[in-house]
Amino acid sequence: MIGFLHPWMLAGLVAAAIPILLHLLARREPPTVVFPAVRYLVSTTREHNRRLKLQNWLLLLLRTLLVATLVLAAAGPTAPLDGVPGHSPSALVLIVDNSPSSGTTAGGSPQLAQLVAAGKQVLARSTPEDALWLIAADGVPRRGDRVALSELLGNLTVSPRRLELGAAIALAGEVLQSEPRPGELVVLTDLQASALSAANPVVPVLVGRPDKAPPPNTGIGQLETGTQPWSSDGGRVSVVLVGDSGESVPLTARLGERPPRQALARVGGTAALSLPGVPAGWWTLTAGLDPDEFRLDDQRVAAVRVAPVARVSWDSTSRFVAAACEVLAANGRIRPGHEVTLGRLGPRASVVQPPEDPAGLGALNRALAARGVGWSYGNLVTDVTSSDSGAVVGRQRVVRRYSLQSTTSGRTGVLASVNGAPWIVRGGSVILLGSRLDPAWTDLPVSAGFMPFVDVLLNRLARGEAALEEGSPGDPVRLPDMVTEVRRGDQEWRVEGGGLFQPPEVGVYYLRSGRDTVGAISVNPDPRESRLARASDAQARELWKGARVVALQDAANGAFSSASLGDLRGPLLWLALIAGLAEVGLASAWRRRP
Amino acid sequence: MNRSDLPSGRSRLDLLDPLEVSKLGGLELITEGVVEGFLSGLHRSPRRGFSVEFAEHRMYQPGDELRYVDWKILGRNDRLYVKQFEEETNLRAVIVFDTSRSMAWTGSPATVLPKLAYAQRLIAAFALVLIRQRDATGLITFDDDVRSVTPPRARLSHWHQLLGTLAGLEAGQGTAAEPALRRVVGQLRRRGLVVFVSDLLLDRVLALKALRFLRHRGHQVLVLHIMDPAEVSLGGPTEARFEDPESRSAVVLRPRDWAGAYRDTVRGVISEWRLACRRHGIAYHRVTTDTPFGIVLREALTPPSRSA
Numbered sequence: 001m002i003g004f005l006h007p008w009m010l011a012g013l014v015a016a017a018i019p020i021l022l023h024l025l026a027r028r029e030p031p032t033v034v035f036p037a038v039r040y041l042v043s044t045t046r047e048h049n050r051r052l053k054l055q056n057w058l059l060l061l062l063r064t065l066l067v068a069t070l071v072l073a074a075a076g077p078t079a080p081l082d083g084v085p086g087h088s089p090s091a092l093v094l095i096v097d098n099s100p101s102s103g104t105t106a107g108g109s110p111q112l113a114q115l116v117a118a119g120k121q122v123l124a125r126s127t128p129e130d131a132l133w134l135i136a137a138d139g140v141p142r143r144g145d146r147v148a149l150s151e152l153l154g155n156l157t158v159s160p161r162r163l164e165l166g167a168a169i170a171l172a173g174e175v176l177q178s179e180p181r182p183g184e185l186v187v188l189t190d191l192q193a194s195a196l197s198a199a200n201p202v203v204p205v206l207v208g209r210p211d212k213a214p215p216p217n218t219g220i221g222q223l224e225t226g227t228q229p230w231s232s233d234g235g236r237v238s239v240v241l242v243g244d245s246g247e248s249v250p251l252t253a254r255l256g257e258r259p260p261r262q263a264l265a266r267v268g269g270t271a272a273l274s275l276p277g278v279p280a281g282w283w284t285l286t287a288g289l290d291p292d293e294f295r296l297d298d299q300r301v302a303a304v305r306v307a308p309v310a311r312v313s314w315d316s317t318s319r320f321v322a323a324a325c326e327v328l329a330a331n332g333r334i335r336p337g338h339e340v341t342l343g344r345l346g347p348r349a350s351v352v353q354p355p356e357d358p359a360g361l362g363a364l365n366r367a368l369a370a371r372g373v374g375w376s377y378g379n380l381v382t383d384v385t386s387s388d389s390g391a392v393v394g395r396q397r398v399v400r401r402y403s404l405q406s407t408t409s410g411r412t413g414v415l416a417s418v419n420g421a422p423w424i425v426r427g428g429s430v431i432l433l434g435s436r437l438d439p440a441w442t443d444l445p446v447s448a449g450f451m452p453f454v455d456v457l458l459n460r461l462a463r464g465e466a467a468l469e470e471g472s473p474g475d476p477v478r479l480p481d482m483v484t485e486v487r488r489g490d491q492e493w494r495v496e497g498g499g500l501f502q503p504p505e506v507g508v509y510y511l512r513s514g515r516d517t518v519g520a521i522s523v524n525p526d527p528r529e530s531r532l533a534r535a536s537d538a539q540a541r542e543l544w545k546g547a548r549v550v551a552l553q554d555a556a557n558g559a560f561s562s563a564s565l566g567d568l569r570g571p572l573l574w575l576a577l578i579a580g581l582a583e584v585g586l587a588s589a590w591r592r593r594p
Numbered sequence: 595m596n597r598s599d600l601p602s603g604r605s606r607l608d609l610l611d612p613l614e615v616s617k618l619g620g621l622e623l624i625t626e627g628v629v630e631g632f633l634s635g636l637h638r639s640p641r642r643g644f645s646v647e648f649a650e651h652r653m654y655q656p657g658d659e660l661r662y663v664d665w666k667i668l669g670r671n672d673r674l675y676v677k678q679f680e681e682e683t684n685l686r687a688v689i690v691f692d693t694s695r696s697m698a699w700t701g702s703p704a705t706v707l708p709k710l711a712y713a714q715r716l717i718a719a720f721a722l723v724l725i726r727q728r729d730a731t732g733l734i735t736f737d738d739d740v741r742s743v744t745p746p747r748a749r750l751s752h753w754h755q756l757l758g759t760l761a762g763l764e765a766g767q768g769t770a771a772e773p774a775l776r777r778v779v780g781q782l783r784r785r786g787l788v789v790f791v792s793d794l795l796l797d798r799v800l801a802l803k804a805l806r807f808l809r810h811r812g813h814q815v816l817v818l819h820i821m822d823p824a825e826v827s828l829g830g831p832t833e834a835r836f837e838d839p840e841s842r843s844a845v846v847l848r849p850r851d852w853a854g855a856y857r858d859t860v861r862g863v864i865s866e867w868r869l870a871c872r873r874h875g876i877a878y879h880r881v882t883t884d885t886p887f888g889i890v891l892r893e894a895l896t897p898p899s900r901s902a
Contacts, residue, residue: 031831031834032835033830033836035699035824036696036699036793036838036839037860038841038844039795040856041828042843043859044852044858045845045852045855052851052852055851056851
């Protein structure tokens with residue numbers, strides 16, 4: 001966009017109308033001269049009149065152009081031009097992609113260091129009149145002057161948080177929206193293909209990316225610990241490797257500080273490792289690879305709960321319940337005992353199914369109320385429907401069920417539902433089933449998922465185990481109701497149950513309720529960060545319309561180009577000179593020979 | 595002012611600026627001064643003008659004037675011969691004078707006489723030269739119609755009558771030359787001289803037709819094309835509305851843009867007149883009003899065969 005150093009001079013453009021006004025005024029009131037030889041004039045003009053009119057208009061045009069170009073030159077016009085030192089005051093948002101992938105070592109130095117160096121060069125070109133912002137992987141726009149932002153850049157470290165570049169560009173657009181100065185966006189990134197997403201930038205975008213291809217990488221994309229809690233006999237873990245290399249790499253897995261187990265694993269494949277038994281409690285499982293250029297994904301953690309199997313007292317009159325418990329007991333998943341009562345309301349943790357005889361429902365509700373369970377059985381519902389698919393139970397046909405009614409306000413502890421209505425709920429140490437575990441009530445007892453369901457029901461849900469959550473740094477995780485504190489090593493965070501928690505770094509965060517550990521969050525880098533493959537420049541230009549993609553070392557030169565100003569006075573003065581010479585030349589030539 | 599006040603000696607009036615000359619006195623006095631100067635500058639007798647045309651020799655007879663004896667033949671052959679002239683009698687001339695409104699114009703009143711005033715003085719001088727060599731001279735004035743007719747006479751007193759007519763002239767309106775030129779026929783029953791004095795801002799076809807008619811009748815015709823210097827080269831303000839004083843037609847233009855083309859047009863017009871006149875044996879002289887009278891008289895009184 002063309003700007004002017006002295007815009008008030010543009011008022012002089014009115015002077016451009018002077019030749020036209022003179023022309024019109026002169027045409028309006030020419031003096032009358034008595035001249036007998038008018039017939040000679042008529043004869044003369046008859047031949048040349050058309051050409052003379054054209055000449056007059058051309059001269060008028062040249063004179064107007066001359067005045068206009070002189071006035072414009074006096075106003076000091078400037079226009080954005082590449083490679084011109086200096087620029088008009090502008091607003092620039094610098095996005096530095098310090099996501100995990102920026103920790104890759106390339107060419108002997110961390111890629112982040114290259115991004116930071118390029119960022120400092122960009123900031124060095126700014127002037128005190130510029131408005132500057134810095135956005136890193138944490139997604140917080142920070143405003144400051146050149147010095148402050150350079151210092152921030154210098155302190156920047158590889159963030160465990162993933163940076164969605166499209167979202168960052170959109171955020172920058174919002175930041176610049178209220179800015180009157182011409183805006184510009186500089187994105188310094190490794191241009192990781194998995195980090196690209198579409199955006200509709202409202203300001204010019206300059207993308208600086210390394211000119212060297214990223215190194216090959218192998219990382220741990222997934223770490224599964226299987227059904228928990230583990231028994232004291234140990235457990236099995238499965239590890240999924242991601243990356244570029246197809247070769248087998250050594251993999252280790254260890255619980256706490258126990259000796260690791262090792263195996264060879266292939267990229268793209270899943271490796272299974274058996275870990276030996278450990279005492280009951282919470283353990284941090286760490287899976288690791290040999291270090292490569294990208295270290296952050298060479299290790300992955302998970303929380304493991306080790307506990308003895310539940311000791312269960314089950315209702316042997318309920319055929320399907322008894323059969324399932326016998327099978328679980330035979331496989332060592334439960335033991336006979338009185339820790340959990342299955343089928344009826346027991347003195348301790350219980351899984352209660354409605355009585356076969358509706359007459360016993362009132363007594364059961366009263367007993368539940370006496371235990372302080374916030375739920376009771378309501379009316380019998382006999383419409384044939386299906387349960388809603390969830391974590392506890394999948395989609396199952398439900399023929400008969402009792403409606404479950406909450407007797408308290410607040411969170412209900414619904415574990416499964418049918419058409420949105422509670423079907424399996426927990427109140428304290430008691431779990432209420434809306435239907436009996438009988439094919440006359442639901443197909444669940446005759447489904448393939450029945451055994452795992454009963455296993456989870458007895459070993460986890462009935463014993464009050466908190467869910468094990470997973471997340472990435474910075475991503476919010478919803479905490480269970482009873483959680484009051486989150487702890488990681490020596491760090492502690494006081495939290496409110498049911499609220500959101502954003503784990504800042506990679507690691508295992510234990511959830512505590514009072515003095516009890518009730519769950520854990522396993523926080524690992526986003527597995528997409530392991531794919532270091534870079535997007536092409538064309539992809540970036542396609543996703544971000546009008547973006548210019550340059551090498552990192554050229555980013556500084558390209559920055560502020562939308563506000564870099566070229567002085568147009570020279571060309572305008574040349575144009576004025578040409579117009580003036582043309583006017584003089586044509587006027588004198590035509591005067592000699594009209 | 596009397597005759598002794600006129601410039602004498604080397605200051606010949608016929609060669610002075612016409613405006614300066616006109617300031618020296620009345621029409622009669624000025625004209626006489628001009629003619630005197632003009633005649634004194636001639637190397638040949640003005641009497642050999644239009645009226646003396648050699649035709650053949652014949653034997654001398656008693657009573658013949660001795661001045662016509664050809665002495666060269668007597669020296670060679672010892673015989674007396676006298677020169678026989680084609681026109682023994684004096685010439686009859688009629689001056690046809692355009693007094694239309696356009697003739698009253700001058701482009702520079704401070705430095706140049708109006709065409710009418712200039713022509714008045716020129717015609718008076720011309721008539722005096724003719725009358726002094728005993729040529730009968732008449733005058734017809736016209737604008738859009740014939741205004742006055744003065745029959746040709748050869749007496750000097752007649753010149754004074756012509757002066758009175760010229761002095762009393764005022765510019766008329768339009769220009770209609772053909773009737774005036776045809777009126778000449780009534781004044782010149784024998785072959786004579788017709789002098790047409792005009793700025794030629796008239797209908798060229800009709801005027802030429804009338805002039806051809808006179809030429810066909812055997813008259814010598816002399817056209818004096820009177821032009822103001824400002825009519826020859828165009829000048830004036832930056833832009834102006836040029837208006838014809840006779841027809842009131844007008845044209846708006848910028849003189850400096852058109853000066854060159856106008857000059858070419860005027861040259862073309864003059865050239866056309868010159869060619870048309872030459873084609874029909876008519877003498878043509880372009881006279882600008884800043885030209886001294888003597889120069890014009892010399893050119894006009896040169897026999898037609900020598901004129902340009």
